[in-house]
Amino acid sequence: MSEEAPYVRKIDRRTALTWIGVVGAATAVGAGVVVYGPKIGGEPEAKGYGTDPKLAKPEKAPWPRLLSDEELQAASVLSDFILPASGGAPAASALGIPDFIDEWVSAPYPDQLKDRPLIRDGLKALAKKSTAERTAAMTALRTSGDAFFKRFRHLTIGAYYTTEEGFKDIGYIGNIAREVDEGPSEAVKAALDVQLKKLGL
Amino acid sequence: MAAAEPFDVIIVGSGAGGGMSAYHLTRSGLKVLMLEAGRNYDPVTETPMFNINAEAPLRGVGTPDKPFGFYDATVDGGWQVPNEPYTVAEGSEPFTWWRPRMLGGRTNHWGRISLRFGPLDFKPRSRDGLGDDWPITYDDLAPWYDKTEKLIGVSGAAPPRNLTNTPDSPDGCLMKSAPPRAFELFYARAFDAMGIPVVPMHGAVVTEKMEGRNTCLFATPCGRGCSIGANFQSTTVLIPPAMATKNLTVVTNALVYQVDLDKGGKAKGVSYVDRVTGEHHSVTAQAVVLAAGSGETARILLNSKSTAFPNGLCNTHGMVGRYLMDSVGLGVDGQFPALEGLPPTNDDGQGTQHTYVPWWGYDKHKELGFPRGYHIEINGGRRMPSMGLSGLLPEDETSVGDDLRGKLRQRFGSTIGFDGRGEMIPNDDCYCELDPTVKDKWGIPVLRFHWKWGDHETRQAAHMVQTFLEVIDRLGGKPLGKVETDGRKAISKGGEMIHEVGTVRMGASDADSVVNQYGQTWAVPNLFVTDGAVLVSSPDKNPTLSILALAWRSSDHLATLAKQGAL
Numbered sequence: 001m002s003e004e005a006p007y008v009r010k011i012d013r014r015t016a017l018t019w020i021g022v023v024g025a026a027t028a029v030g031a032g033v034v035v036y037g038p039k040i041g042g043e044p045e046a047k048g049y050g051t052d053p054k055l056a057k058p059e060k061a062p063w064p065r066l067l068s069d070e071e072l073q074a075a076s077v078l079s080d081f082i083l084p085a086s087g088g089a090p091a092a093s094a095l096g097i098p099d100f101i102d103e104w105v106s107a108p109y110p111d112q113l114k115d116r117p118l119i120r121d122g123l124k125a126l127a128k129k130s131t132a133e134r135t136a137a138m139t140a141l142r143t144s145g146d147a148f149f150k151r152f153r154h155l156t157i158g159a160y161y162t163t164e165e166g167f168k169d170i171g172y173i174g175n176i177a178r179e180v181d182e183g184p185s186e187a188v189k190a191a192l193d194v195q196l197k198k199l200g201l
Numbered sequence: 202m203a204a205a206e207p208f209d210v211i212i213v214g215s216g217a218g219g220g221m222s223a224y225h226l227t228r229s230g231l232k233v234l235m236l237e238a239g240r241n242y243d244p245v246t247e248t249p250m251f252n253i254n255a256e257a258p259l260r261g262v263g264t265p266d267k268p269f270g271f272y273d274a275t276v277d278g279g280w281q282v283p284n285e286p287y288t289v290a291e292g293s294e295p296f297t298w299w300r301p302r303m304l305g306g307r308t309n310h311w312g313r314i315s316l317r318f319g320p321l322d323f324k325p326r327s328r329d330g331l332g333d334d335w336p337i338t339y340d341d342l343a344p345w346y347d348k349t350e351k352l353i354g355v356s357g358a359a360p361p362r363n364l365t366n367t368p369d370s371p372d373g374c375l376m377k378s379a380p381p382r383a384f385e386l387f388y389a390r391a392f393d394a395m396g397i398p399v400v401p402m403h404g405a406v407v408t409e410k411m412e413g414r415n416t417c418l419f420a421t422p423c424g425r426g427c428s429i430g431a432n433f434q435s436t437t438v439l440i441p442p443a444m445a446t447k448n449l450t451v452v453t454n455a456l457v458y459q460v461d462l463d464k465g466g467k468a469k470g471v472s473y474v475d476r477v478t479g480e481h482h483s484v485t486a487q488a489v490v491l492a493a494g495s496g497e498t499a500r501i502l503l504n505s506k507s508t509a510f511p512n513g514l515c516n517t518h519g520m521v522g523r524y525l526m527d528s529v530g531l532g533v534d535g536q537f538p539a540l541e542g543l544p545p546t547n548d549d550g551q552g553t554q555h556t557y558v559p560w561w562g563y564d565k566h567k568e569l570g571f572p573r574g575y576h577i578e579i580n581g582g583r584r585m586p587s588m589g590l591s592g593l594l595p596e597d598e599t600s601v602g603d604d605l606r607g608k609l610r611q612r613f614g615s616t617i618g619f620d621g622r623g624e625m626i627p628n629d630d631c632y633c634e635l636d637p638t639v640k641d642k643w644g645i646p647v648l649r650f651h652w653k654w655g656d657h658e659t660r661q662a663a664h665m666v667q668t669f670l671e672v673i674d675r676l677g678g679k680p681l682g683k684v685e686t687d688g689r690k691a692i693s694k695g696g697e698m699i700h701e702v703g704t705v706r707m708g709a710s711d712a713d714s715v716v717n718q719y720g721q722t723w724a725v726p727n728l729f730v731t732d733g734a735v736l737v738s739s740p741d742k743n744p745t746l747s748i749l750a751l752a753w754r755s756s757d758h759l760a761t762l763a764k765q766g767a768l
Contacts, residue, residue: 047256048266051277052240055249055425058271082601087530089606100260106465109264131401131655142599150599161609162254162261169606174420174549175251181419181550183380188546192383194397195539199677201390 004131007074013181025129027114045108062133066116067098067123074126075101078149081093081154089169092160100159115151206450208234208486209763211471214459215499216306218492218732219318220435220443221349221752222759226490227448229760234484235440236455236473238493239277242309248274248428250421253585259627260588261581274426274434275311275530277302284476284642285456287496296650296695298496302476304453305436306494307699307746309426311406312579313553315355315431316742317346319366321563325626325738327571331657332626333524335737336709336718339694350374353433353749354411356551356739357403364398365563376409378402379419379551383543384581384617389556391675397561400493402578404553405746414438423552432552444736455482458645460489460505460514460728461630468728471501474643488727488759490720491705492752495525495734496633500648501706502715503635511636515724521705522633525650526739529575529623529658530693531665534681535673536593538616540581540627548614560623560741564648571660575741576622583614592616592681616681619672621665624741627703628655631695640699661687694734700744704731720755729766731755 046063053059067075077093079101092098105116122141129137141149160166167173184192210232212219219235227233249272254261257271264271268279277283278301291295308463318750325332330748351374352375378401381389389399406423407414415429423432430437443449461483463469475712493497499522503513513521560574582666591614600608630653635646666686673680685691695701711723720735721729731752733744762768 012351024207048264049271051266051283053258053267054247054273055272056247056252058249058257069569082605084602086603086606104259107259107264109259109266111262112259142601145597145599149351153599153601154591155588157591157605157609158586159255159260161586161590162347162588164253164255167253170586170590170610171545172583172586173545174547175584176547177251177418177420178547179416181379181417181547184383184386184546185372185544186385187544189386191543192387192539195389196387199390199539199675201394201675 004077005040007093007098009072036185048108061103061107063106063108065102067102067120070127071120071123072098073101074123077134078123078126078138078152081135082153082156083160090165092156095160095163095165096180097156097159101155105153115155118148118151119155203581206232206485208232208450209488210234210488210490211236211484212490214306214494214497214732215304215440215451216308216435216492216494216732217748218752219490220308220439221749222490222731222756223443223449224439225753225756226479226760227443227446231448231760231763233449234486235451236457236471236484236709237451237453237474238497239306239453240454240455241451242303242305242436244305244309244434245428248426250425250428254587262588269310271422272422274424275301275303283653285647286639286641287647288636288639288650290649293650294652294654294695296652298498298650298696298701299699300494302360305440308433308435310424311745312326312743313423314743315350315353315368315369315405315746316576317403318342318742318747319368319742321366322738322740322742323430327449329566330601331572332738333573333713336707336714341718342747342750342754343368346746346753347371349677349746349753351768353438354407354414355403355580355746356406356408356553357401359401360399361734361754363399364400364559367559370403375403376407376411378404378555379408381555382548382550382582383546384540384548384552384614385556385579387537388579388672388676392558394675395671397558399556399558399606401431401630402554402557404551406551406553407431408551417490417551419551420549456643457493457501458504460491460501461726462507462514462654462725466509466725468725474645476574479643487763488729489758490729490731490756492730492732494732495701495704496648496729497628498732498734499633499670500635500670502705504646510724512552515705515722515728517724520711520713520715524627524703524706524737525633525701526625526632526703526736527693527696528626528698528739528741528743529625529661530617530621530698531662531691533666533669533673533684534616534618535669535676535678536612536616536681537676537678538615541611543614546583546762548615550582552579555581556719568646569664571657571664573624573657573661573741574627575621575661575665577615578620578622580620581614581617586613601754617678619669621656621662621669622698622741622743623661623665625739626655627738628653628656633704641649651694654692654695656691659688659692661688662692666691698735700739702736702739703736705730706737707735708737719758720751721758729755729759
């Protein structure tokens with residue numbers, strides 16, 4: 001990758017203002033763009049969203065984000081290495097996947113705390129590579145079955161395909177109200193029958 | 202606070218048992234006070250219908266705050282409830298206890314699977330000498346199953362099949378299920394080849410036009426609850442009509458810890474602590490119904506100590522907390538090349554499975570080597586993607602870009618999960634009691650659980666695994682992940698199936714039970730139990746429908762006694 005677009009956080013202003021309150025060092029510099037300093041070390045883990053969060057209109061995850069701009073940039077490059085734009089489907093970074101990675105590794109829950117050092121160390125290492133070295137580095141991670149790469153890829157795939165754009169790409173066409181459920185179409189049944197015959201069923 | 206009003210009946214709990222009791226008693230003209238430990242809950246405004254995972258923190262994955270995922274309907278609960286601990290005895294196998302703290306209880310998030318117990322399920326000891334017989338037969342409960350199905354709305358209508366111990370509902374009780382989806386048509390062929398029937402699931406979902414109810418939209422998971430009330434939850438189907446009678450008063454955040462007795466030894470009311478303010482209250486009525494859930498109901502009785510009942514109310518024979526049961530559970534997932542690349546189709550369905558596999562081996566138990574069976578709940582299809590999506594891919598797979606997109610598209614909808622739910626026979630090692638030292642935030646002693654699966658259950662679990670592996674193989678698939686074939690290792694934890702029942706069981710006399718066939722306690726005639734605590738056995742069929750039918754039958758008896766002035 002010779003050209004590398006700087007990743008811009010895709011968060012809403014309300015969350016930005018929350019972070020200013022929590023982190024203190026943050027500065028809002030315009031719609032949807034926040035630049036903020038590193039987390040002050042030593043403070044306890046932030047609280048989760050609690051046992052009774054609003055479900056119908058969820059609020060953004062309340063914990064402060066931990067990734068530095070460099071880590072976030074590495075997350076952007078790596079998520080786009082895994083899922084670059086293709087035809088009408090956007091690249092991972094265009095869907096804000098790096099922000100999600102930040103939300104995930106910053107979360108105060110056990111599964112995410114377990115991922116935090118793995119993901120952050122991997123991103124830091126990647127961030128140290130020059131732009132010219134990164135593609136080779138990412139390819140090496142991929143082919144060696146690197147643990148950080150595998151986990152990052154798992155998170156990227158999950159984050160990407162849980163969006164409307166991801167639904168479209170994978171062919172999920174549900175989540176719409178219907179008067180009746182007519183069941184599978186004749187085309188689906190016919191395709192299934194071909195397979196069942198092959199299995200002798 | 203309505204404590205000054207004269208109430209006929211106090212109901213503790215608002216889930217399946219409490220909701221049904223309130224529904225029938227208020228409609229019988231009795232003034233009812235319902236006490237719910239959790240907060241008020243309004244499914245109409247609070248249900249996350251149609252929300253996608255991208256809108257939720259962490260894409261909706263389960264966390265200690267929301268163990269079944271962000272959108273699960275459960276409020277202030279899960280395997281742990283803040284300020285309300287429980288303990289598991291040293292040397293016990295693991296036990297875990299799911300509790301919500303919300304109006305409607307677990308009916309807001311439950312799986313909606315609504316299978317009748319069969320004739321054999323009520324007479325296990327007569328059948329093979331294991332467990333104990335109920336004081337009632339299937340025929341005693343059948344009319345109440347009919348009424349319950351018609352009231353709550355259950356799908357699964359099919360021509361009568363006369364399968365052993367798998368009752369067909371009479372005409373007019375059930376609605377038609379949505380048609381089987383591609384994966385359901387697919388797996389049915391393997392079971393056909395094995396000679397095992399696949400039948401429509403009975404699900405508490407309104408799938409056809411029904412007076413006073415909305416029909417399912419065939420989208421958005423039932424576990425989130427339903428803002429249009431198209432599935433059954435106490436908060437949409439039972440509590441609103443009870444409120445409409447103007448005979449129901451509901452007090453929330455009321456954690457009941459004790460049944461209060463009068464000098465004559467009858468129940469005069471209950472005491473509770475307000476979970477928000479910490480204030481203690483006592484309320485009175487002509488009768489008390491406990492429906493707090495099998496664990497909590499037992500806890501209330503055990504904490505109700507008096508000179509007459511030094512070991513807890515109704516516990517003279519040490520039976521409260523005994524015969525605790527759960528369902529045997531485990532699952533195996535498979536991936537099937539034959540389902541790859543099918544044309545996109547909308548597999549959201551009606552929330553429950555559309556078909557299932559009832560237990561088929563009633564005449565084979567001797568050769569099988571375990572005495573009781575299980576049914577199979579099977580999930581699959583092109584469902585809304587979650588964070589676990591990459592589980593579709595082989596473990597060593599590391600493709601990226603168009604290669605990755607293509608593989609995911611190809612394999613989307615090609616996995617099927619097989620889950621067994623089996624009967625557990627009660628044993629002496631499974632029970633709950635008061636912990637001698639641990640108390641909750643308000644100083645009330647908490648439950649301590651004891652658990653040990655018997656060989657009957659672990660052998661059944663091993664058979665589940667073998668069955669699922671055979672089905673997966675016949676369908677040309679491969680199991681996903683490592684499959685544990687040792688039944689003792691593969692079996693669920695105690696309580697994990699959230700079918701804990703049987704701590705205050707019913708029986709024919711006070712020598713071997715705590716309540717009679719109407720949930721009326723032997724020791725205190727105006728004290729009733731209408732939740733899963735009264736169950737004598739824990740058949741493979743999920744308990745909620747039976748809890749509802751029993752609660753209706755018991756409430757009818759209570760209402761009759763009230764009319765006769767016999768309370």
